[in-house]
Amino acid sequence: MSRLIDNSITIYEALQNIKDGRYVMPAFQRQFVWGTEQIEKLWDSILLDYPIATFLFWHVDDSNVSWDTYFCSFLSEVTFDSRKQADTVNYELTSINVKNTNIAVLDGQQRLTSMYLSLLGQAYIRPKNSRKKSGDKIVTKLLIELNKNKITVDEEEYNSKKYDIKFSEKIGRLSPTQFEIKNILDDKFQNEATRETAIEEAIVNVPGDSKDYARSILTKLYNKIFVEKLVRYTGIKEMKQDDALEMFVRFNSGGKALRKSEITMSILEAYWPSAKTEFGKILVDSYAGFGTDFIIRSALMLYGDVVKSNINKKIAEDLKNDWNGFKQALSNLESLLKEMKIDVSRFSSSWNVLLPIIYYIYYSSDYVNNIKGIQAYLLRAIFFTYFQSGTTSKLQQMKSNIISFDYDITIEMLDQMNDLSVTDGKIEDVLNSEKGSRVAGEVLYYLNLSWTNKSFKYEQDHLHPDNRFSESKPVSVSMEEWKKWRGVRNRLPNLHLLEGRSNGSKNAMRLVDYYNDMNDEQKAKFIKQAIIPQDLSLEIEDFEKLYEARKSLLAKRIRELLG
Template sequence: MSFQTPLTIYDAIKNISSRKYLLPAIQREFVWSEEQIERLFDSIMRGYPIGSFLFWKVSKESVKKYQFYEFICHYHQGKSHNQKAVLMGDEEIISVLDGQQRLTSLYIALKGSYASKVPYMRWNNPAAFPKKYLYLNLLKEADDEDLKYDFRFLTEEDAKKRDENTFWFKVGDILNFDPQDPSQINDFLIENQLATNKFASRTLFRLSDVIFKRTLINYYLEEDQELDKVLNIFIRVNSGGTQLSYSDLLLSIATAQWDKRDAREEIIKFVDEINNIGRGFAFNKDFVLKTCLVLCDFNDIRFKVDNFNAQNMAIIQNNWDKIKESIRTSVELINTFGFDYQTLTSNNAIIPIAYYLYKKGLNSSYVTSSNFRSEREKIKKWLHIVLLKQIFGGQSDNILRIIRDVIRDNLNGFPVDIMKQRLKGTPKSLDFGEDEIENLLEYEYGKRYTFSVLALLYPTLDYSNLFHQDHIHPRSFFTSREKLLKLGVKPEDIDFCLENYNKIPNLQLLQGNINMSKSAKPFIEWLDENYKDDIAKNQYKELHYLSGLDLSIVNFRHFFNKRKEMMKDKLMQILMF
């Protein structure tokens, strides 16, 4: 391995565009944020070092032996994956072992775009991912004291907005200028009335200089063709520090060792598949890799390089279809329980479910078959309990091994009672005390564990439908002390109302369309409008723990405390079994 003559950024971008530079299958995917790319360009403009790179020269004889991927040009946070490179094998290529994130960032900024999710918009909304390009403000330095140059990812529409301190120049347009002909930049400045602005002129010429002329890509070149050696170099370079997540490293090793399938492509595609079930989940490669270790009954299920040896990877590869079926069925099952990416507070909690299905050889029919209805209810209750007890928090390997052993030895049904007995008296106990149950009712609207508490209180709902967490007494009533006083609440109860209106005793689960119609109406008014029949009204009250309660906002404190008692009694029946 030797140090080579440095390249310009322009040369590197040309090599990526022509597919001379590619990524090996052992590389992770692109993970840099917009801010990281913006800071990279600020560093380049200020003459700061951006680190060295490590390339692998793959001979034309070796190209056909391995799988390579192209760089991402137009990044989309929700669905961007590197595409397989189709190579003829008649020429050598350069494979990037270290520096992929930086090179991809340069490529996206100069030739592509970046689409990240807008906060609070749903993942399945196309408008949540506007296409943005990297721009540089030619009129003013960055406001951030850590930065000098104001680089920002903007939509084309936002970039058109100009004032006396703002002129956004699309960074990729610098490639349209001939670096040997400075008059082109001068003409641009004149055409845009920037010729007399020294900052604009210096900034644009400096951008051209750092892209076309300065040799900033310092790299080492490895020419050995043995994958084992290259893999060892890759691990040495990427496993120390935070440059590469451990799951990415392990996926890289699996990819190098699977001979019948492409592990990287299979696992990434499968993660996308299960994340698209129902209203969406947030599973990742870590979850799939960990589940593989558990389902294949390896003694050691820690994320260690040694556990991803050739023998173990062969077992996972040979059982991959069955593993996928078990995981997919588990996700489909918990989707019917009403879970999604917001309410499933621990992905690892469904690994025991997947293990049970795997050992029993059960497929997707398990989710709907009437033969398993009672067992599904038992699993649903167990899942809510383990999430509320947070037994998979922190280092969960030990608890996963214990539960796996219990399931493996008790396959006549999902062994909830035996698990409970096995964990009794340990820090991971499934037992609830009275104080713990009372504390569950302190969870607030929209918080991580609120759904599980409400779902235990509403065991008969069909969660294949969308249910909203709804405030019985609308939260719009609790915006100020003055509003509550106008509604007739006693002055001495105001603080209590403001402190507690958002907690579970003022919440219910309502089907989405019904909740929309309820809106912010006073609860008694809404109830009378929608349930004119006394029998129906009483059934509603019974379902929602409202029987015998004063439902007027005036007596909110009494309502809250009495409903809390009813809910606590119900939870004690459910949880203290």
């Protein structure tokens, strides 16, 4: 059971603790993200007597951290880009010696880092158009204007600074009455016997009518850093790392909000520091665009509880220790799909559907002899939009079913699942999918895998052109029939895949004219690829006959695809 202790120390004490290595950050902390304006406003708030907000300190010792628990030291320097935003810098991971280090900061990292950089660290600006790798950077320092006559403050602007505090790389050139804030740390200011003289020396260039203003700023700055105990914190004792992590996630809701994936990745890196680097080696080529979430969710599927969606130490270590086996499963998945004439890259934004297959491949050596079962699952899940909602519970359902069927994916198993069983109603829903819908696009893609060329771009196209249904009806067709035809013209039985350039040339051409312009070989190829039943009229007057016959043929082909 953890204990809470409230206390407070001065800014200088806190920063000395950082410098001496007594304060660190847990490895699951995010990167430093504040820009120069946020740091300037922090100091403005301090001088305005605003509270800094409470910090959350986790007491670490031999009882709650192990030798392989990683932490990060605070940044001692940072480079801001030309827009004055901090470059994303990874903190350096380190193990700690609890004889020296006893505090890990759970909440307040951005504020403490900002104060540390301002007083004990170094800041740089990367010039505009300078590349990050070039190393070009200019020293920038935090200055405050002591001449009140030079200060222009917009009193009406919301959240504007009241003091003229700003980072500048033009040190001494903008104004001889600017004071570098970190100079307040000089011994002559800290020594009570020399402080008054040091202040007078600092304000020597300040006009007479601003002397008192300047003295008050420097006196206040000294008091805020060395005297007033502004760093108020809640200390947490006797708390394990997993609990500290939970508390970090709950408290970390201010500032720039963390995405769940960022938190999860930070957690993973706490247990496996090189995780991001290793992930980067996978997320290229066929797996480019999949993202770290894909790997984390796959790891949860293989080693943990996919419903909880939470990486813990065991899962992280299982993934780390079995990294070669994990990579092999992904390689096997790519090869398996290739044998089915499917590129794994197709799933870069819909990879949840692949996770049960990865699980099956990982735990069953016989998966290579079960392409039919794998294809049936994959296409049923896609055509029936299985993962449209309740993703984690459905992944867990698939995992449980694979286990109960002796680590196999079978047609029998799929038929026992309401969401994945093939019914007349579901087939009807697929056939009624309309042009532009995801289902229509997926069905047309998989129906035509045997002839499409990966080098070409294909588009959904109407057989009987859409605009024909906006014209007057054929004489032999009743108005009731015509309205019905117009209502179904965008549905799958009137759609086919056509290569982009061909689609452009076909455009609004009548189907019968488009067909008659072909030679015999082209006609046979078109009938086959468009899945048109033999010996049917392509005239608009016979739309319904073609529509219903093709609907029956598509239903048969779809059922075959679905096993």
